[in-house]
Structures are given as structure tokens and as C-alpha cells.
Amino acid sequence: MENNKSRIILVMSSVFETEHESINEESSVDNVENWDSIRHLNLILALEEEFRITIPDEEVGNLVNFKLIEIIVNEQLK
Amino acid sequence: MDSLKYTEILQKNKQLSTAAFDKILSVKILSNVTVNAFKEIFEYSLRLKKISPQIEIGNFDNLVQDSHHVKDENIIFIFYDMLNIADSVSDYFELLDHQMVSELEAKIKNEIHLILENLKDTPSVIFNSFSTSAFNTSFTRVSQLEKFVRDLNEFLYSLNYKNLVIVNIDKIVFELGRDQAYDFRFYLSSKAPYSLHFFKSYIKAIEPTIKKITGAVKKAIIFDCDNTLWKGVLGEDGFDNIQMTSTSSYGKPFNEVQHIARYLSRNGILVGLCSKNNAQDVDHVFANHKDIVLTNQDIVIKEVNWNDKVSNLLAISKKLNIGIDSIVFVDDSDYEINLVKEALPDVETLQVPKNLYQYKNNLLAFIYKNFNFSITEEDLQKTEQYKTQVYRDMEKNKFESLEKYIAALKIRLDFYKDSREQIVRISQLTQKTNQFNLTTVRYSETEIQKFIEDENCTIYTGSISDKYGDSGITILSIVCKDSFGQTARIDTLLMSCRIIGRNIEIVFLNSILNSLKESGIKSVTSSFISTTKNAQVSDFYEKLGFELTETSSGIKRYELNLHNYKSSDINYIEINYL
Numbered sequence: 001m002e003n004n005k006s007r008i009i010l011v012m013s014s015v016f017e018t019e020h021e022s023i024n025e026e027s028s029v030d031n032v033e034n035w036d037s038i039r040h041l042n043l044i045l046a047l048e049e050e051f052r053i054t055i056p057d058e059e060v061g062n063l064v065n066f067k068l069i070e071i072i073v074n075e076q077l078k
Numbered sequence: 079m080d081s082l083k084y085t086e087i088l089q090k091n092k093q094l095s096t097a098a099f100d101k102i103l104s105v106k107i108l109s110n111v112t113v114n115a116f117k118e119i120f121e122y123s124l125r126l127k128k129i130s131p132q133i134e135i136g137n138f139d140n141l142v143q144d145s146h147h148v149k150d151e152n153i154i155f156i157f158y159d160m161l162n163i164a165d166s167v168s169d170y171f172e173l174l175d176h177q178m179v180s181e182l183e184a185k186i187k188n189e190i191h192l193i194l195e196n197l198k199d200t201p202s203v204i205f206n207s208f209s210t211s212a213f214n215t216s217f218t219r220v221s222q223l224e225k226f227v228r229d230l231n232e233f234l235y236s237l238n239y240k241n242l243v244i245v246n247i248d249k250i251v252f253e254l255g256r257d258q259a260y261d262f263r264f265y266l267s268s269k270a271p272y273s274l275h276f277f278k279s280y281i282k283a284i285e286p287t288i289k290k291i292t293g294a295v296k297k298a299i300i301f302d303c304d305n306t307l308w309k310g311v312l313g314e315d316g317f318d319n320i321q322m323t324s325t326s327s328y329g330k331p332f333n334e335v336q337h338i339a340r341y342l343s344r345n346g347i348l349v350g351l352c353s354k355n356n357a358q359d360v361d362h363v364f365a366n367h368k369d370i371v372l373t374n375q376d377i378v379i380k381e382v383n384w385n386d387k388v389s390n391l392l393a394i395s396k397k398l399n400i401g402i403d404s405i406v407f408v409d410d411s412d413y414e415i416n417l418v419k420e421a422l423p424d425v426e427t428l429q430v431p432k433n434l435y436q437y438k439n440n441l442l443a444f445i446y447k448n449f450n451f452s453i454t455e456e457d458l459q460k461t462e463q464y465k466t467q468v469y470r471d472m473e474k475n476k477f478e479s480l481e482k483y484i485a486a487l488k489i490r491l492d493f494y495k496d497s498r499e500q501i502v503r504i505s506q507l508t509q510k511t512n513q514f515n516l517t518t519v520r521y522s523e524t525e526i527q528k529f530i531e532d533e534n535c536t537i538y539t540g541s542i543s544d545k546y547g548d549s550g551i552t553i554l555s556i557v558c559k560d561s562f563g564q565t566a567r568i569d570t571l572l573m574s575c576r577i578i579g580r581n582i583e584i585v586f587l588n589s590i591l592n593s594l595k596e597s598g599i600k601s602v603t604s605s606f607i608s609t610t611k612n613a614q615v616s617d618f619y620e621k622l623g624f625e626l627t628e629t630s631s632g633i634k635r636y637e638l639n640l641h642n643y644k645s646s647d648i649n650y651i652e653i654n655y656l
Contacts, residue, residue, distance in 0.1 A: 046083075
């Protein structure tokens with residue numbers, strides 16, 4: 001699980017072009033500067049590839065902060 | 079690239095983004111669908127080639143307007159996607175009446191025309207074909223949409239723009255499968271139809287084009303012999319038992335490969351041999367074997383001996399006067415392939431697959447990845463020319479002095495000014511020439527045309543022939559005068575490596591300088607820009623009496639007062655002014 005956390009941080013920091021340290025459990029659409037609609041799309045693609053999962057269509061719009069991402073990724077990994 | 083995840087590409091791209099490479103490629107992507115993920119993947123592929131990318135994505139679905147505002151980009155991509163065209167009409171496409179469809183078709187053709195006219199000064203325009211791959215269509219009935227796409231493609235392929243490259247995206251979708259190539263989840267919300275797989279494959283599809291634009295083209299393919307051009311080991315199985323006939327299942331794959339090699343040699347690619355064998359045995363096969371397809375006429379160079387292949391490939395690079403990174407190598411042995419990969423990482427290699435039925439297709443994929451096929455007359459003669467070069471070198475030993483040797487060649491220089499027929503060749507020379515190239519500035523065909531149209535600039539070219547053969551247009555200089563007609567600047571001076579070492583450059587430049595002097599020019603400036611490949615000409619201008627005026631970061635600037643210029647006294651090269 002801890003490993004998943006760091007992989008999510010890695011994906012988010014890569015997609016949003018920011019430092020690892022600046023992504024944490026509090027990161028969300030509201031406080032990550034580069035988190036726009038286009039990068040949101042790239043985030044989904046990158047998460048799916050990283051974890052070899054498919055994020056269901058209805059969840060795509062819900063992945064708006066770190067904690068929700070973590071929950072949805074873990075759900076799909078089950 | 080293929081094996082890397084998107085996240086990994088993003089990270090590696092970021093790590094490399096701090097490196098400032100000498101080569102810069104400025105790119106704009108015009109699109110009527112969202113293709114943002116392509117940007118970083120393409121950036122990374124360029125940085126791997128030591129090219130700094132400057133990539134900008136145009137406004138969404140604004141192709142015509144954006145094409146109007148393009149300035150000095152090197153490449154423009156056009157993603158004009160049928161998906162969004164079909165969305166732009168108010169009805170289901172199959173229900174549109176004929177009148178409506180033909181109006182839409184006329185509108186799009188007109189837009190394509192406008193876009194390409196606006197971009198006609200851009201060095202390269204990469205335009206994707208229109209595709210029905212994203213649509214479900216009947217297996218038997220041709221739909222209105224399919225006919226529409228067919229008409230648009232027919233129009234696109236009929237256009238005659240020198241800078242236009244059309245990528246057939248159906249082939250990419252075919253290789254990946256539709257479900258892999260498209261990801262429609264984000265099409266509704268963001269108009270983003272393409273998957274990451276698609277973009278990774280797209281990069282591969284445009285690879286030879288990018289190599290051509292950046293001047294990194296391959297020139298030669300070198301084959302091993304045993305179990306590469308024929309089945310069996312000549313030295314062990316013997317002349318009568320090696321197989322290469324299309325009538326045996328063992329021989330057939332090798333027969334096909336020989337046919338492909340012959341096709342390459344006839345399309346301007348140099349074909350050579352590098353094999354551990356007795357030279358006379360191999361010669362005997364190529365001269366006398368009843369099943370041989372590839373003949374001595376097709377082969378430029380043979381390094382057949384018992385030396386290691388790394389030394390032999392280096393010898394080939396030296397003898398043909400091309401960079402080692404211009405060579406690709408095909409061999410069946412793990413050992414040889416790994417040795418070459420290890421010692422010569424710049425040489426692309428192909429190992430003959432263990433399953434021989436895959437050999438032909440693997441070879442073709444390898445060839446289309448590495449070589450760019452844009453054929454000029456000169457390319458077709460090249461094999462002949464390189465071969466006569468090898469004979470010339472043999473003759474070199476017979477003469478006691480180089481001057482006498484050169485004189486005996488009876489070289490003739492046909493001297494041209496601003497020849498429009500040569501635009502393709504001139505551009506190609508600027509793209510391909512690395513060693514004897516004083517400034518290594520690459521020019522597109524459109525840029526060359528501009529020089530020709532500019533009254534103050536002149537493009538001088540030389541076609542070289544001697545008693546052994548014709549080398550074609552192989553020397554080139556671009557000179558621009560100031561508007562007062564007082565001074566001139568040598569923008570470009572380059573010469574194909576095929577004609578190096580015969581003092582042709584001295585005679586050629588001498589003709590230019592004399593002509594400038596006659597037209598009232600007082601002084602000429604020039605420069606040498608250092609690259610990893612052009613060290614042999616670093617003191618070219620000093621030798622000709624130019625005065626070094628400035629040296630800074632790999633660039634040397636020179637000036638020559640024409641009043642003091644002493645004309646060359648070489649009299650053994652005949653010049654024919656045309």
C-alpha cells in the first residue's frame with residue numbers, strides 16, 4: 001500500500017510537471033497549479049498504465065485529489 | 079520507447095529537458111482533435127536524438143487560421159481528423175444528402191489547399207491521411223463516409239507540394255488494432271480519440287522523416303553472407319550446397335532478401351558485404367552461382383576476410399567516406415551482432431531471426447525504419463559512383479605524385495548558377511553532407527528556392543565527371559552579396575565525400591571568387607562552424623589565404639580582400655561554364 005502511495009506521487013508529479021515533494025495527501029485540483037482538464041486526461045492514462053488497471057468511466061470525474069485517487073486505484077487493484 | 083510507460087517517458091523527458099543540444103527543432107501541431115499527450119512523447123523522442131524540441135500545440139480546431147500565423151517552424155503537423163469532421167455536421171453522416179456532402183467535401187479541400195499554401199515556406203509539413211478506422215462500417219457496403227474519406231485522400235495524395243509528407247494512419251491502426259489505437263472514453267468530454275499506444279507508434283512511423291529533416295540519414299546497408307544472404311556456410315557446405323533458390327523452402331527466404339537488397343541498391347542505398355570467408359570463394363558465388371540474385375553490380379564494397387567485423391565495418395566507413403552512424407548491419411550470429419552493438423553503438427543492427435519465415439518482414443521493417451526513400455537521379459547512379467571510387471583508389475597507388483594522379487583522372491567540372499532543376503538535389507546535399515561542410519546548415523527545398531529567387535544570392539553547383547564515370551551534382555556553394563554590391567558572404571560551402579581529395583573544391587571556389595571579383599565585389603567573408611564530423615575542413619579557409627578575423631565557441635570567421643587574391647594555378651581540371 002505504501003508502495004502504491006509513492007507510485008501515485010510519481011505519476012502525479014510527472015504528469016503535473018512538479019517536484020515529488022510538492023505532491024502529498026492534501027494535493028488536489030485546487031492546490032496543484034498544472035492540474036487542468038487536459039492534464040487530468042493524461043493523469044488517467046498514466047495511472048492506468050502504471051497500475052495496469054482500467055478506471056471506470058463514471059470514476060474519471062471523481063479523481064480530483066490524492067486520497068480519492070488512492071481509494072479508486074486500490075479498488076481497481078482488488 | 080515502446081516498452082516505456084507514459085510516466086517513465088514524462089520523467090525521462092523532464093530529466094533531459096535541462097540539456098541544451100546544438101540542434102533545435104521547432105514544431106507546431108495543428109489539430110481538430112485533442113492530441114496533447116503526443117507533445118511529451120515526441121519531445122522525448124527528439125531529446126534522445128540530441129535535438130532540443132520547441133513544440134507548440136495550435137488552437138483547437140483552428141487549422142486554417144493557425145496555418146496563417148505560422149512563422150519559422152521547421153515542422154508543422156496536421157491532425158485533420160475525420161472524427162471531428164463527422165461531428166461538425168448536424169446530422170448522422172449517412173443521412174446527409176448528396177448536395178450537403180459535396181459542399182462539405184469542397185469546403186475541406188479548399189481548407190487543405192489554404193493550409194498548405196500558407197505553409198508552403200515551412201520546411202516540412204506532416205499531414206495525416208483521412209481515416210475511417212475509428213468508425214464502424216459495413217463489411218460489404220461502401221458507406222457515404224467511406225467514399226468521402228476516399229475522395230479526400232485521393233485529393234490529398236494528388237497535391238504537389240515538395241514539403242508535404244503524408245502519414246497513412248490506417249497502417250498504424252492496422253498494426254495496433256482499433257481498440258489499442260483509439261481510446262474513446264475521452265472523446266466525448268475532451269475530443270481526445272487517440273491512445274498512448276497510437277502516439278508511440280506514430281513516432282515510429284515518422285522516424286525516417288524526422289531523420290531526413292535533421293540530416294541523420296542512413297546511407298549503407300552491410301550484409302554478412304553465410305546464413306544471411308544464403309542458407310549454409312560456404313566454407314563448410316561448399317559452393318554446390320549453399321541454398322538461395324526460390325524453389326526450395328530453405329532457399330526462399332534468402333532469395334527474397336537478395337531481391338530486397340537489389341531493390342535497395344537500385345534505389346540509391348549502398349549495399350555491401352562484411353563476411354568471414356575466403357574472398358575468392360565469395361567472389362566465385364557472386365560471379366557464377368546459378369541461383370544468385372544480388373550481383374557484383376549491386377554491391378559497392380566487399381570486406382570479405384578473417385578480420386573481426388568491427389574493424390571491417392570501420393574500414394567500410396572509411397573506404398566509402400561515410401560516417402559509421404550512416405551504416406546499418408545485418409548478420410545471423412548472436413556473437414557478431416552483440417560485438418558490433420557493443421563496440422559500435424551508432425550502427426543499427428538486424429539479426430536474422432531464428433524463424434526464417436519472419437526474415438523478409440523483419441528486414442523490411444528495419445529498412446523502412448532506417449532509410450528514407452526520396453530518389454533523385456544522383457542516388458540511382460551512386461552505387462556506380464562509389465564503385466568507380468574504389469577503382470580510382472586502386473589506381474592511386476600507381477602514380478608517384480597525387481597531382482599527377484588527379485591530372486590523369488581528366489576531371490571535368492560543369493559549373494552551374496541558380497539551376498532550378500537541381501532544387502531537390504541541392505536541398506538533399508545540405509541535408510546529407512557532414513564531413514566536407516563548412517557550416518552544416520540544413521536547407522529545405524523551399525528555402526533553396528528562396529535563395530534562387532533572391533537577386534543578391536547565388537547558388538553555385540558543380541557536376542563532376544572523370545574518365546571513370548559521372549559523380550553528378552556533388553559540390554555546392556551559396557553566396558550572398560550586400561545590396562551595394564561591395565561585399566559578399568559565403569553562406570554555404572560543401573562537397574560530397576565522394577569527390578574529396580581531388581582539389582575540386584579549390585578550383586570550384588576559385589571560379590566563384592573570380593566571378594565575384596569581376597562583378598566588382600571588394601571583399602568576401604566566410605565562416606567555419608565546427609561539428610563532430612567536419613574537422614577535416616577546419617583550416618580550409620586559412621589554406622586558401624582567407625584572414626581569420628574572429629574565433630568564438632566553435633565558430634571561426636574569415637575575410638578575404640579580393641584585391642590580394644591570387645587565382646589558383648591548377649590547370650588539370652577542365653571547367654565548363656553552363
